[in-house]
Amino acid sequence: xxxxxxxxxxxxxxxxxxxxxxxxxxxxxxxxxxxxxxxxxxxxxxxxxxxxxxxxxxxxxxxxxxxxxxxxxxxxxxxxxxxxxxxxxxxxxxxxxxxxxxxxxxxxxxxxxxxxxxxxxxxxxxxxxxxxxxxxxxxxxxxxxxxxxxxxxxxxxxxxxxxxxxxxxxxxxxxx
Amino acid sequence: xxxxxxxxxxxxxxxxxxxxxxxxxxxxxxxxxxxxxxxxxxxxxxxxxxxxxxxxxxxxxxxxxxxxxxxxxxxxxxxxxxxxxxxxxxxxxxxxxxxxxxxxxxxxxxxxxxxxxxxxxxxxxxxxxxxxxxxxxxxxxxxxxxxxxxxxxxxxxxxxxxxxxxxxxxxxxxxx
DNA sequence: TAGAACGTTTAGTATTTACTAAACGAAATA
DNA sequence: TATTTCGTTTAGTAAATACTAAACGTTCTA
Numbered sequence: 001x002x003x004x005x006x007x008x009x010x011x012x013x014x015x016x017x018x019x020x021x022x023x024x025x026x027x028x029x030x031x032x033x034x035x036x037x038x039x040x041x042x043x044x045x046x047x048x049x050x051x052x053x054x055x056x057x058x059x060x061x062x063x064x065x066x067x068x069x070x071x072x073x074x075x076x077x078x079x080x081x082x083x084x085x086x087x088x089x090x091x092x093x094x095x096x097x098x099x100x101x102x103x104x105x106x107x108x109x110x111x112x113x114x115x116x117x118x119x120x121x122x123x124x125x126x127x128x129x130x131x132x133x134x135x136x137x138x139x140x141x142x143x144x145x146x147x148x149x150x151x152x153x154x155x156x157x158x159x160x161x162x163x164x165x166x167x168x169x170x171x172x173x174x175x176x
Numbered sequence: 177x178x179x180x181x182x183x184x185x186x187x188x189x190x191x192x193x194x195x196x197x198x199x200x201x202x203x204x205x206x207x208x209x210x211x212x213x214x215x216x217x218x219x220x221x222x223x224x225x226x227x228x229x230x231x232x233x234x235x236x237x238x239x240x241x242x243x244x245x246x247x248x249x250x251x252x253x254x255x256x257x258x259x260x261x262x263x264x265x266x267x268x269x270x271x272x273x274x275x276x277x278x279x280x281x282x283x284x285x286x287x288x289x290x291x292x293x294x295x296x297x298x299x300x301x302x303x304x305x306x307x308x309x310x311x312x313x314x315x316x317x318x319x320x321x322x323x324x325x326x327x328x329x330x331x332x333x334x335x336x337x338x339x340x341x342x343x344x345x346x347x348x349x350x351x352x
Numbered sequence: 353t354a355g356a357a358c359g360t361t362t363a364g365t366a367t368t369t370a371c372t373a374a375a376c377g378a379a380a381t382a
Numbered sequence: 383t384a385t386t387t388c389g390t391t392t393a394g395t396a397a398a399t400a401c402t403a404a405a406c407g408t409t410c411t412a
Contacts, residue, residue, distance in 0.1 A: 022286060024199070057359095057401080081409075091318075132216075174350050233390080257387080
């Protein structure tokens with residue numbers, strides 16, 4: 001690998017680290033993905049360590065996060081017990097996977113807390129001023145509705161894909 | 177305000193703080209928004225300080241962030257030079273504003289770094305192995321295309337709104 | 353079955369982030 | 383023009399986060 005190639009890869013990696021951080025993931029996640037994305041062949045953990053500049057522990061953590069997000073696939077070489085990883089190149093597939101992942105974890109729990117607030121308000125009949133209660137219920141309900149819509153949208157996007165058509169491009173076609 | 181009301185507001189605020197943090201914003205941003213969202217009337221900075229439990233400096237910072245994101249509107253009372261703030265209750269409007277904001281700042285810069293990588297690769301004819309160069313160009317170009325599609329989608333969503341119809345609900349109707 | 357080759361986990365640390373407290377500057381009022 | 387009333391900015395700090403280095407458990411090999 002020439003010096004110039006290395007330099008180009010380096011700056012690309014920094015760019016993706018930055019994007020990763022911007023979207024709320026660790027920078028290392030972006031760095032590891034960048035290395036994999038610019039590799040024609042699957043890489044082992046040790047190769048990732050070398051090329052990313054991170055330590056084994058960090059790479060292990062980050063690459064597992066990427067796999068969970070669907071941005072990276074594990075693969076194996078016959079007669080080699082090392083794990084190999086390669087980048088997912090279908091981004092539409094990846095983004096759906098990310099949405100799904102985000103949806104099902106923290107987000108869901110947080111949304112539930114709004115739901116709980118609503119229930120508490122419903123139950124508070126009598127123990128607070130009726131006008132205020134009505135106002136609060138209205139507002140919290142509106143937020144709840146919004147979250148539900150986001151959720152439905154997310155599901156719809158996933159569904160669209162199962163038809164085998166590229167999601168984003170299709171929405172665009174419709175909106176044109 | 178009864179003790180129970182305060183308690184309900186409190187737990188709602190904690191929920192939104194959590195959501196805020198989950199989406200990569202400071203928790204204080206969620207807390208301040210929650211207080212405003214549950215208030216029937218616009219609140220001054222000092223009232224926000226009292227009700228959110230944060231200090232003036234923190235509220236000042238967070239409420240300004242919210243205003244930039246379009247989640248909060250500044251308003252004024254006649255004969256009162258205090259700033260007042262109220263929550264945006266049209267979430268579809270707000271989410272578009274957020275998308276726009278995110279698009280135009282860091283994200284844009286990060287995307288530009290991918291663009292630069294591509295240009296460097298184009299210019300590297302001769303100074304690196306041709307097969308490798310071709311592979312790298314292909315991959316980086318694919319990423320670039322993906323970002324462009326995201327950008328186009330975001331623009332399309334904004335455009336849809338300018339027709340005066342509720343964005344998300346419409347996409348859903350189409351996808352059904 | 354001893355040793356080597358892996359990936360994961362843990363304890364400690366550095367960095368980043370968002371806060372508080374207080375100083376500050378601008379604008380209104382007296 | 384002195385004083386009060388605001389919102390913002392700054393310097394310092396506390397908390398959260400993501401890293402390194404090293405220990406560890408497991409699986410394969412000799």
